[in-house]
Amino acid sequence: MASKLQINLGGVAIGGGAPISIQTMTNTKTEDVDATVAQICQVESAGCDIVRVSCNTKAAAESLGKIISRVSIPVVADIHFHYKLAIISIENGAHCVRINPGNMDESGFREIVRCAEEHGIPIRIGVNSGSLEREILDKYHEPNSDALVESAMLNEKKMYDFGYPNFKISIKSSDVKTCIDANRKLSCSSEHPIHVGLTESGPVFSGTIKSSACLGALLCDGVGDTIRVSLSGDPVEEVKVGRQILKAFNLLDKSVNIISCPTCSRTVINVIELSKNIEDKYGNLQKKANISILGCVVNGIGEAEHSDIGIFGIKQGVAKIYFKGKEYLSTCEEKDIMTVVDELILDV
Numbered sequence: 001m002a003s004k005l006q007i008n009l010g011g012v013a014i015g016g017g018a019p020i021s022i023q024t025m026t027n028t029k030t031e032d033v034d035a036t037v038a039q040i041c042q043v044e045s046a047g048c049d050i051v052r053v054s055c056n057t058k059a060a061a062e063s064l065g066k067i068i069s070r071v072s073i074p075v076v077a078d079i080h081f082h083y084k085l086a087i088i089s090i091e092n093g094a095h096c097v098r099i100n101p102g103n104m105d106e107s108g109f110r111e112i113v114r115c116a117e118e119h120g121i122p123i124r125i126g127v128n129s130g131s132l133e134r135e136i137l138d139k140y141h142e143p144n145s146d147a148l149v150e151s152a153m154l155n156e157k158k159m160y161d162f163g164y165p166n167f168k169i170s171i172k173s174s175d176v177k178t179c180i181d182a183n184r185k186l187s188c189s190s191e192h193p194i195h196v197g198l199t200e201s202g203p204v205f206s207g208t209i210k211s212s213a214c215l216g217a218l219l220c221d222g223v224g225d226t227i228r229v230s231l232s233g234d235p236v237e238e239v240k241v242g243r244q245i246l247k248a249f250n251l252l253d254k255s256v257n258i259i260s261c262p263t264c265s266r267t268v269i270n271v272i273e274l275s276k277n278i279e280d281k282y283g284n285l286q287k288k289a290n291i292s293i294l295g296c297v298v299n300g301i302g303e304a305e306h307s308d309i310g311i312f313g314i315k316q317g318v319a320k321i322y323f324k325g326k327e328y329l330s331t332c333e334e335k336d337i338m339t340v341v342d343e344l345i346l347d348v
């Protein structure tokens with residue numbers, strides 16, 4: 001189930017009934033402030049709510065201040081191994097630090113928590129199948145879902161022992177089923193917000209499908225308060241895929257949903273080209289709208305009656321257009337359809 005507790009990450013609420021936020025991670029060199037800022041602006045335009053940057057060197061962690069002053073979405077510092085880099089990142093304005101307690105010692109972990117508390121920022125406890133604590137791995141012999149959850153709960157307990165319950169948790173595995181199982185179990189064990197995502201899911205095409213399968217199963221169960229799709233590709237693609245997944249579950253307030261048919265012998269307008277053009281132009285628009293494009297009257301009228309903009313073919317090269325469920329144009333030449341959509345979308 002969705003988490004009961006809520007955290008505030010640089011102004012974005014996570015958990016406790018807040019809208020599910022979309023995250024990605026930059027792949028520029030963080031020290032290259034101009035390139036990193038440019039990429040953050042790109043992902044923000046694509047609909048990203050929170051961005052994470054690697055702080056793997058002192059220079060990278062020190063660059064955060066300059067980066068944060070030039071962007072408008074919250075920035076999470078991604079830290080591994082070196083607790084001092086987390087401290088530098090926090091002192092340079094990080095809105096959250098993502099740490100992996102499995103790859104640092106407890107005194108460093110405690111120092112990070114103390115510094116986060118001083119600055120009032122949340123922590124993301126990131127448990128990853130590739131870096132479990134030695135004793136847990138010895139107990140389970142493999143990074144299965146029980147091992148991952150045990151690690152997460154062990155670190156949750158440490159956060160409470162440190163007296164700082166301002167955190168979210170992520171459990172990541174590159175295996176779809178393990179990731180689903182682990183996050184389902186975690187949601188039953190913890191009340192803290194959960195960051196979900198399939199790690200290292202692969203190149204854009206196959207990674208999109210694997211991530212959709214994983215996040216789809218979890219979101220369907222109400223598990224997940226913030227998501228990241230992890231692809232070997234442009235971070236902008238990750239954001240677009242994340243948005244599409246949320247759209248599929250009606251979890252994105254402002255988004256254009258395109259309903260289009262697969263086409264068949266009855267098709268009398270070019271649905272494939274039209275739906276692609278509409279998606280390219282409006283797929284990322286942050287506005288709530290349903291647009292249906294169907295090749296013939298079979299399902300065309302029914303879908304149009306339930307769409308903001310409904311288009312369906314009535315004879316070769318000619319469509320009928322509905323607006324907000326009512327007939328708007330009884331005939332529209334195929335070549336004019338995009339112009340009509342351009343006008344109507346302004347009034348949706």
Ligand code: SF4
Pocket residue numbers: 261262263264265266267268294295296297298299300
């Ligand atoms: S809506 Fe019409 S054109 Fe499209 S797949 Fe169905 S029957 Fe074929």
